[in-house]
Every structure is written in C-alpha cells, then in structure tokens.
Amino acid sequence: MTPRLVLVLGDLAAQHADALVTAANESLLGGGGVDGAVHRAAGPRLAEAGAALAPCEPGDAVATPAFDLFPPVRHVIHTVGPVWEGGAHGEAETLASCYRRVLAVADGLGATSLAVPAVSTGAYGFPADLAARIAVTTLTGTPTAVALVRLVAFDPATHAALAAQLPADH
Numbered sequence: 001m002t003p004r005l006v007l008v009l010g011d012l013a014a015q016h017a018d019a020l021v022t023a024a025n026e027s028l029l030g031g032g033g034v035d036g037a038v039h040r041a042a043g044p045r046l047a048e049a050g051a052a053l054a055p056c057e058p059g060d061a062v063a064t065p066a067f068d069l070f071p072p073v074r075h076v077i078h079t080v081g082p083v084w085e086g087g088a089h090g091e092a093e094t095l096a097s098c099y100r101r102v103l104a105v106a107d108g109l110g111a112t113s114l115a116v117p118a119v120s121t122g123a124y125g126f127p128a129d130l131a132a133r134i135a136v137t138t139l140t141g142t143p144t145a146v147a148l149v150r151l152v153a154f155d156p157a158t159h160a161a162l163a164a165q166l167p168a169d170h
Contacts, residue, residue: 001143001145001147005140005149005151006149007153007162007163008152009153009155012038012117012154013037013038013069015073015115017113017115018075018113019077019106020075020076020077021061021077021079021117022034022076023079023080023081023117023120024079026055026056027051028055028078029051029054033122033154034122042066042068042076043067046064046076049065056079058082059082059098059101061080061104062077062078063076063078063105063108077109079098079099079101079119080098081095081098081126082124084120084124096134096137098119099135099138099142102116107144107145111146112148113146113149113150114146114148115150116150116152117154118154119135128157132161136151136165137165
C-alpha cells in the first residue's frame with residue numbers, strides 16, 4: 001500500500017500518530033532541534049531507552065516506547081540521517097535508507113500512522129529541496145502497511161519544499 005501523505009507546519013512532538021519519527025544522532029540520547037523537542041516531551045526515559053539501543057548508524061532506524069508523549073503515540077522511531085558533505089558521499093542514498101527503515105520499523109510495530117520530520121535538513125545541512133524529493137519519493141515508493149504519514153515541517157521554507165514534491169492526489 002502507498003501511505004497517504006499529509007503536510008503539516010508545526011511541532012512534531014504535538015502530533016497524533018501511532019509513532020513519531022525523530023531525526024536522531026547516533027547516540028540516541030537526544031540533541032537539538034526536533035530530536036530535542038521529542039526528548040523533552042517524552043521525558044528522560046526516552047534517552048535511557050535510546051542509550052540501550054545505541055549506536056544507531058546513519059541510514060538506520062530503531063524504536064523505543066513513547067513514554068510521556070500523549071496517546072495515541074505509542075512509539076518513537078529514531079532515525080539517523082546523513083550530514084550533508086556536498087552530495088558526493090552517498091548522502092542521498094543514506095537519507096532514502098532512513099525513510100525505508102522508518103517504514104520497516106513501523107510495519108514491525110504494527111503502526112499505521114506516523115508523524116515524520118524532514119530528516120537531516122536542520123543542523124545536518126541537507127538541502128531542503130533535495131531532501132523533500134527523497135522523502136516523498138521514498139515514502140510513496142516503499143511497500144508498507146502504514147496508511148498515513150504526516151510530514152511535519154518545522155519552518156515555512158521546509159513546508160514549501162515538501163509541498164512542491166507532493167503528488168496532486170495527496
């Protein structure tokens with residue numbers, strides 16, 4: 001099945017979905033940006049659970065419970081995106097792998113709805129337009145049981161980049 005994509009401008013940690021996806025670092029201990037917001041909302045047990053699974057390599061994803069996030073959120077899926085180094089170091093494939101692994105982990109959890117940020121577009125410097133194309137192409141081109149993916153943009157520029165990539169039927 002191809003998930004329905006819905007675009008939202010707002011706070012990832014405030015979204016209602018079976019699982020929230022966070023753009024993590026390899027330690028899974030929390031960081032800045034969207035990852036910091038998810039960790040603050042979920043509480044300190046999220047970092048403890050992440051540390052038990054770390055390290056998580058770029059392009060991979062792992063899940064923990066959602067802890068203090070409000071229901072219906074049951075899981076946090078942590079994915080480690082690539083740091084942009086100019087594009088000649090496999091960054092695009094690593095980013096696509098993040099989204100494929102997120103869907104695979106979600107399927108393993110039985111999650112049918114996800115809230116997903118624009119992975120690697122903040123501090124990791126991935127160009128928003130290219131990242132948006134990879135996100136939408138991968139999320140719509142990967143077989144999954146996930147029915148709904150809420151793409152959550154943290155700022156208007158990211159929202160515009162994602163909006164430009166969405167198919168007309170989404």
